[in-house]
């Protein structure tokens with residue numbers, strides 16, 4: 001069974017971890033032997049101190065590999081910041097992006113291979129080998145081997161200017177309203193090796209509760225991805241990142257506001273409506289089913305969506321797969 005997941009950072013990584021747990025426990029051998037392809041967002045990527053940092057790829061890799069800093073959802077567990085302190089002593093900038101010593105080793109190893117001319121997809125495979133992802137039946141594919149960087153247009157005391165997504169997200173804590181998101185390089189980016197094929201050949205495509213604008217939305221902007229999602233025979237099932245009018249985590253509301261989309265489960269489903277078949281919402285607060293009513297061609301189910309731990313994430317992933325299975329006959333007949 002081929003399962004393809006479009007993933008951003010923390011939410012995507014935790015969802016995939018739950019998916020793998022659900023598959024491993026399944027009585028169905030097709031699930032136990034499933035191959036999972038994660039298409040990772042690279043719009044968050046940034047070059048710092050001469051090193052290429054790929055936050056969303058690293059969050060998936062560390063989370064599935066068991067090295068993630070669980071409370072943060074990014075960076076390494078058991079971290080130290082000696083190098084960062086030394087850089088600060090030299091006045092090296094920026095200091096607002098927390099780089100731990102163990103995490104820096106990832107960026108050094110990645111940058112060394114990239115500088116040798118190795119494409120990001122191959123570099124990512126090398127790094128993921130160390131974390132045992134192939135042994136879990138998981139491939140992590142960058143959405144593109146070409147550089148794409150999300151920049152954010154803001155109006156602040158320095159006037160209207162574009163800052164790197166990470167500066168907006170980390171230094172500004174997304175508190176300065178984003179006027180526009182610009183995925184620099186995306187129009188000329190080529191979908192990474194295996195990306196379009198993994199969507200076309202999938203038995204199921206899943207959209208975890210990642211940020212619909214700056215994570216999933218960026219992946220959807222890679223030429224060919226949206227067409228592949230529209231054309232795949234696989235049912236496409238997503239999990240709402242918005243519950244009761246608020247993002248489950250992160251700043252998805254600030255991102256949705258910036259593109260003029262209301263912060264509801266239904267409005268986010270509308271961003272995917274040209275390819276989405278199924279949508280999981282959490283109607284605990286009684287507001288989410290209403291926000292998604294009358295979306296033609298969309299099958300909606302409600303269940304708790306807080307990924308408080310691996311079993312909770314596994315149950316959500318299982319519900320998404322169940323919904324996909326119930327949709328399969330319809331989709332196959334299309």
Ligand code: FO1
Nearest residue numbers: 009010044054055058074075096097098170
């Ligand atoms: N997020 C923060 O809020 N503060 C940080 O200092 C920070 C450092 C950091 C370092 C490496 C890395 O892979 C991720 C890091 N993140 C940090 C998360 C990063 O901003 C992600 O892009 C977002 O979490 C969105 O996925």
